[in-house]
Amino acid sequence: MHDALHAGLIAAAVSGAPSTVIALARGDDVLESGRAAGSLLLPHETRTLPLLAAATPLHVAISVGWAFVLERAIPRGRERVGGVAGGLAIAALDLGVIGRRLPRIRALPQPRQWADHVAYGLTVGLVLERRRRRSALRLEAERAASDPNDLAEARRIRAEMDQLAVDWHDS
Helix, strand or coil, rough: HHHHHHHHHHHHHHHHHHHHHHHHCCCCCCCCHHHHHHHHCCCCCCHHHHHHHHHHHHHHHHHHHHHHHHHHHEEECHHHHHHHHHHHHHHHHHHHHHHCCCHHCCCCHHHHHHHHHHHHHHHHHHHHHEEEEEEEHHHHHHHHHHHHHHHHHHHHHHHHHHHHHHHHHHC
């Protein structure tokens, strides 16, 4: 459960990067997707600040909710591919089915929105992959530490866990 929460929060923070970078490069309005999301809760509002204030908790809640679904659906060892596939499936539902009926969502540049969904899914997959690997290593270390004959194995596992933390921090 903590893995999905962690993955959802991180993905919520970074998933808008593709559309934001493209909008900045083209000189487009970077807040339009936030206003569109806010209009889901405040359909008659036109002011930016209330729409963004509504969009933020909605975006976080949806991101965390989908992360729980993806955590259950993505098999161990397939987190990256499963995350991307999950992001595409979510995009098909969000943009192709639901968003088609909502004018502000429909008006958004769709390729950018699909890219954001892929970024979301990949991020969830990467976070789940790391956290699952760390949990597996922790279990291995506990088993090895309980056997005095496996001290070398316990040290190897601990070194791998330390390297995993360094790799994550450096990325």
